[in-house]
Each structure stands twice: as C-alpha cells, then as structure tokens.
C-alpha cells in the first residue's frame with residue numbers, strides 16, 4: 001500500500017538540514033506500523049512526505065501504486081487517499097462538527113450534501129459521538145475533538161491513515177478513548193502509520209515498529225523482538241529513556 005524508497009528531504013531555513021536521509025518504508029495493506037524516535041529525528045517530516053504536505057526532494061513514494069511525487073498528480077484527490085491526523089486536531093473552529101466532516105466530501109469526493117451528511121453521521125456514531133454533530137469544536141473535550149478529526153479523515157475513504165502523535169495533546173484520561181478508536185480501525189483492516197509515544201499501543205497493535213534517528217530509518221522489527229532485543233545502540237538508549 002505504501003512504498004517509500006530512499007526519500008530525502010532538505011530544509012534550508014534557518015540553516016541547511018538534511019532532515020530525511022534515504023528513508024525507506026514499505027507498508028502492506030492492512031498493516032499497522034508505529035514510528036518512534038527522538039525529537040527532531042524526522043518522524044513528522046516523513047509522515048508529511050507520505051501525503052505531500054512536504055514535497056520530498058528525491059526518492060520514490062507510491063501509494064497503492066500511484067506516484068505521489070508525480071508533478072502532474074491530482075494532488076487533492078491523492079492527498080485524500082492518505083488521511084492525516086495531527087496532535088493539534090486542526091478542526092475548522094467556525095464550522096459545526098457535521099460541517100467539518102461534510103465540506104471536503106463535497107469539494108474533493110464530489111458527493112451530494114445528502115450523501116455527505118449521511119456518511120458523516122455514520123462515522124460520528126462509529127467514533128462514539130453521534131450526538132455531537134451540531135456543536136462547534138470548542139464545545140468538545142480534546143478527546144472528542146480528536147475523534148471528530150479521525151472521523152473527518154475517514155469520511156474521505158482513505159486507503160491509508162497517518163497519525164502524528166494523535167494523543168500527545170490530550171489529558172491522560174482521554175488518551176484511552178482515542179486509542180480505542182484507532183485499535184478498532186486497525187482491527188477492521190485499515191493500513192496505518194502511527195507516530196506515537198504510547199508503547200502499550202505499539203506492543204498491542206503494531207505489526208512493526210520503526211525507529212528513526214537523525215533522519216535515518218535505523219531499524220525496524222515486530223514489536224516482540226523490537227522491544228526485547230533491539231539491535232542498535234541508539235535504539236537501546238532511546239528505549240531506556242522512554243520505557
């Protein structure tokens with residue numbers, strides 16, 4: 001489903017930085033991959049390259065066989081194939097929950113309003129907040145807002161869901177409800193790439209854990225071997241800090 005090969009990304013401001021160094025990642029349909037690594041190691045940059053919020057400088061990225069780096073690609077449609085959920089929710093504050101879900105379905109997926117609303121209501125039920133369709137984001141808890149954000153991404157029928165620290169901004173008692181929605185998604189066979197510090201989630205749900213350091217994908221393994229017998233010094237040192 002995802003084939004990223006030798007992806008390189010440079011930033012030039014405030015100074016030159018080689019943020020991704022030949023980063024490669026293959027994710028099969030239905031697989032869940034968790035990415036971990038120190039702050040600044042390039043985790044967010046890599047995710048952002050996977051739906052072209054950042055344009056990789058070189059390498060190859062295929063999503064279900066489609067070339068994401070093709071300059072002629074229909075970018076809004078391609079981007080809709082890879083739903084992205086951020087730490088900071090990014091809901092439209094002046095739109096109701098329902099409208100947050102409806103808008104892109106009409107503009108990008110070309111659905112009728114009626115169709116988009118029906119789909120939205122079904123997804124809000126699925127993430128456990130069906131009754132909140134008429135309120136504004138600020139009237140919701142953080143956990144509820146994040147579930148709206150997940151539902152909004154799902155409304156585009158993505159082939160892949162990318163999560164960038166989706167629970168890091170939440171109060172501890174709300175982390176579980178968001179992780180539960182993500183676990184359901186994984187069980188239903190969604191292809192997912194998740195940057196997270198929730199090692200319980202990684203152990204329980206991930207098919208593979210990937211460790212990044214200084215823009216490099218340093219190692220990857222199934223959670224069992226990854227946590228019990230990491231092979232790199234840097235991975236061992238990092239796990240010591242966070243576990």
Ligand SMILES: Nc1ncnc2c1ncn2[C@@H]1O[C@H](COP(=O)(O)OP(=O)(O)OP(=O)(O)O)[C@@H](O)[C@H]1O
Nearest residue numbers: 011012013014019038039040041042043044045046
């Ligand atoms: N738009 C940008 N312009 C310049 N530098 C950037 C930009 N985005 C990221 N960087 C730099 O690229 C490097 C990788 O950043 P990135 O956000 O991908 O790290 P991360 O692994 O997600 O870190 P964290 O765990 O803190 O979220 C960092 O040194 C960061 O400062």
Ligand SMILES: [Mg+2]
Nearest residue numbers: 043044045164
């Ligand atoms: Mg990040």
